[in-house]
Amino acid sequence: xxxxxxxxxxxxxxxxxxxxxxxxxxxxxxxxxxxxxxxxxxxxxxxxxxxxxxxxxxxxxxxxxxxxxxxxxxxxxxxxxxxxxxxxxxxxxxxxxxxxxxxxxxxxxxxxxxxxxxxxxxxxxxxxxxxxxxxxxxxxxxxxxxxxxxxxxxxxxxxxxxxxxxxxxxxxxxxxxxxxxxxxxxxxxxxxxxxxxxxxxxxxxxxxxxxxxxxxxxxxxxxxxxxxxxxxxxxxxxxxxxxxxxxxxxxxxxxxxxxxxxxxxxxxxxxxxxxxxxxxxxxxxxxxxxxxxxxxxxxxxxxxxxxxxxxxxxxxxxxxxxxxxxxxxxxxxxxxxxxxxxxxxxxxxxxxxxxxxxxxxxxxxxxxxxxxxxxxxxxxxxxxxxxxxxxxxxxxxxxxxxxxxxxxxxxxxxxxxxxxxxxxxxxxxxxxxxxxxxxxxxxxxxxxxxxxxxxxxxxxxxxxxxxxxxxxxxxxxxxxxxxxxxxxxxxxxxxxxxxxxxxxxxxxxxxxxxxxxxxxxxxxxxxxxxxxxxxxxxxxxxxxxxxxxxxxxxxxxxxxxxxxxxxxxxxxxxxxxxxxxxxxxxxxxxxxxxxxxxxxxxxxxxxxxxxxxxxxxxxxxxxxxxxxxxxxxxxxxxx
Ligand code: ATP
Ligand code: MG
Numbered sequence: 090x091x092x093x094x095x096x097x098x099x100x101x102x103x104x105x106x107x108x109x110x111x112x113x114x115x116x117x118x119x120x121x122x123x124x125x126x127x128x129x130x131x132x133x134x135x136x137x138x139x140x141x142x143x144x145x146x147x148x149x150x151x152x153x154x155x156x157x158x159x160x161x162x163x164x165x166x167x168x169x170x171x172x173x174x175x176x177x178x179x180x181x182x183x184x185x186x187x188x189x190x191x192x193x194x195x196x197x198x199x200x201x202x203x204x205x206x207x208x209x210x211x212x213x214x215x216x217x218x219x220x221x222x223x224x225x226x227x228x229x230x231x232x233x234x235x236x237x238x239x240x241x242x243x244x245x246x247x248x249x250x251x252x253x254x255x256x257x258x259x260x261x262x263x264x265x266x267x268x269x270x271x272x273x274x275x276x277x278x279x280x281x282x283x284x285x286x287x288x289x290x291x292x293x294x295x296x297x298x299x300x301x302x303x304x305x306x307x308x309x310x311x312x313x314x315x316x317x318x319x320x321x322x323x324x325x326x327x328x329x330x331x332x333x334x335x336x337x338x339x340x341x342x343x344x345x346x347x348x349x350x351x352x353x354x355x356x357x358x359x360x361x362x363x364x365x366x367x368x369x370x371x372x373x374x375x376x377x378x379x380x381x382x383x384x385x386x387x388x389x390x391x392x393x394x395x396x397x398x399x400x401x402x403x404x405x406x407x408x409x410x411x412x413x414x415x416x417x418x419x420x421x422x423x424x425x426x427x428x429x430x431x432x433x434x435x436x437x438x439x440x441x442x443x444x445x446x447x448x449x450x451x452x453x454x455x456x457x458x459x460x461x462x463x464x465x466x467x468x469x470x471x472x473x474x475x476x477x478x479x480x481x482x483x484x485x486x487x488x489x490x491x492x493x494x495x496x497x498x499x500x501x502x503x504x505x506x507x508x509x510x511x512x513x514x515x516x517x518x519x520x521x522x523x524x525x526x527x528x529x530x531x532x533x534x535x536x537x538x539x540x541x542x543x544x545x546x547x548x549x550x551x552x553x554x555x556x557x558x559x560x561x562x563x564x565x566x567x568x569x570x571x572x573x574x575x576x577x578x579x580x581x582x583x584x585x586x587x588x589x590x591x592x593x594x595x596x597x598x599x600x601x602x603x604x605x606x607x608x609x610x611x612x613x614x615x616x617x618x619x620x621x622x623x624x625x626x627x628x629x630x631x632x633x634x635x636x637x638x639x640x641x642x643x644x645x646x647x648x649x650x651x652x653x654x655x656x657x658x659x660x661x662x663x664x665x666x667x668x669x670x671x672x673x674x675x676x677x678x679x680x681x682x683x684x685x686x687x688x689x690x691x692x693x694x695x696x697x698x699x700x701x702x703x704x705x706x707x708x709x710x711x712x713x714x715x716x717x718x719x720x721x722x723x724x725x726x727x728x
Pocket of ligand 1 (some may be wrong): 335456587
């Protein structure tokens with residue numbers, strides 16, 4: 090394993106790790122002092138497995154910590170530098186945000202929204218989305234954001250599950266040169282739902298919309314709303330939001346997060362991981378519709394008074410260099426994105442980023458999927474020019490915040506391409522076998538979390554039983570995230586993919602990420618996805634789907650070369666029985682490869698829930714590629 094990337098920011102706070110390992114509860118209690126509390130907690134943690142309550146009886150407000158604290162000290166500091174794919178721009182200071190948040194909070198009160206009510210938010214990536222979440226948390230309403238690319242059926246399912254009484258949306262949003270009609274989707278979604286009392290509509294895209302009796306116009310209501318709204322003193326354990334998971338493995342789960350513990354987790358991890366400084370320009374490309382946006386666009390950065398770029402639209406529109414234009418224009422210092430986006434940029438070649446001035450960057454981050462070592466090196470060399478540490482952050486909607494990552498704000502350690510490095514201070518992650526016993530270093534197993542952590546979900550909304558079954562039934566008193574991993578002898582974690590997707594070939598267990606990263610190492614391969622299908626002799630056979638880089642021809646010679654390559658870099662055990670070259674892979678709307686769909690196609694099964702699929706055309710494409718190739722080789726593979 091490569092250890093040559095010894096790069097950090099010079100911080101070396103060994104005492105922090107020591108305090109965390111001496112007594113993790115006391116340590117988190119210490120971290121909690123960084124927030125503003127209206128009343129101190131009686132007990133830092135009540136742990137009735139599997140339910141954790143952090144900072145019990147403490148009182149605070151999320152919106153107050155995210156806005157007021159900075160607005161009081163430095164109202165003129167820029168909070169948001171907004172731009173969309175059409176080139177429209179806006180900027181808001183912390184002082185302006187405070188007034189806006191208060192007005193929207195009062196507007197919600199005018200609509201009858203009270204503490205504990207659920208508010209569904211279906212908005213594009215505009216400042217109003219951030220403001221709306223803070224307005225909800227200011228009055229104790231539980232926000233539930235739906236990614237603005239979802240269809241009306243997905244909205245309906247979530248609105249019904251959360252029983253939201255108010256929905257906040259816009260006429261439309263911009264994506265890839267098109268206007269997405271958001272209000273229209275909401276109209277279809279809530280048809281016949283009596284409990285939905287109001288729909289608040291923000292005019293953004295100049296789109297004609299139907300106006301029914303439940304509908305209220307944002308600007309009309311705000312005109313009547315006063316500029317001052319005190320932040321409610323909320324219990325630390327009060328639910329802050331419901332957010333549905335990406336749906337990579339099936340039907341999305343309604344994750345419920347609390348307030349105090351969640352914010353403490355974010356405050357600390359944002360500082361440790363991004364080493365945030367006053368003059369940084371931070372840019373996280375995640376949509377607020379996903380947890381990364383909630384934690385590391387909204388609450389984490391704002392609690393630190395960060396200035397950030399907020400972008401509405403596709404990162405490659407109108408040109409493939411759009412992201413790099415933004416980095417250069419705003420002088421972005423910290424960039425946080427996904428492996429899937431990086432693979433897409435890589436596919437376009439080095440010329441585009443190389444023709445931009447990216448010298449402002451000082452720290453790079455990634456989240457969402459295992460990052461292939463080859464993609465890591467590209468990010469490090471081509472984007473970071475060998476100067477910027479990469480923080481590969483492992484976490485989930487359920488964990489609320491990052492659990493495993495390098496922490497340049499705390500310590501300087503060698504980075505290993507493809508590894509998320511070590512567990513964060515105060516977090517206890519391990520790799521165990523089927524029986525829950527720790528495995529020795531360099532042994533594959535299941536990732537678990539052994540002690541409660543502050544960002545931990547409270548439960549699944551309205552379904553404690555499912556919460557127990559999904560996360561706490563495989564092992565006693567250990568949280569089971571469902572990921573397969575290995576910890577090396579230096580204590581670094583390597584994520585090998587989903588536990589459900591592990592392949593067992595001739596007695597050997599292989600994580601999908603191991604094989605996929607092997608393929609991506611090849612110069613012609615942009616993306617890879619593998620899955621297993623039953624095989625009489627081997628138990629399982631590997632099926633590989635590959636997307637090639639721009640301009641590469643998928644001829645017989647290349648296929649043979651790819652087979653030889655994977656045998657060489659991973660081992661003969663990784664030889665695929667079939668190898669299909671496709672033009673794209675089925676992905677969730679959050680950009681993750683949906684391997685279960687590939688598996689269904691490979692097994693000729695019925696395709697299950699595709700509501701979170703990015704592009705339904707991709708399923709058809711995988712199907713037709715499969716059929717076409719299967720025919721061409723008479724079911725005999727391409728070996
Ligand atoms: P669902 O639970 O509905 O199937 P999901 O798991 O994709 O959806 P998220 O909470 O958005 O929903 O994703 C968390 C998962 O993403 C993790 O369990 C892990 O598999 C993967 N992941 C996130 N970050 C990383 C990372 N840095 N390295 C490897 N895998 C990661
Ligand atoms: Mg998950």
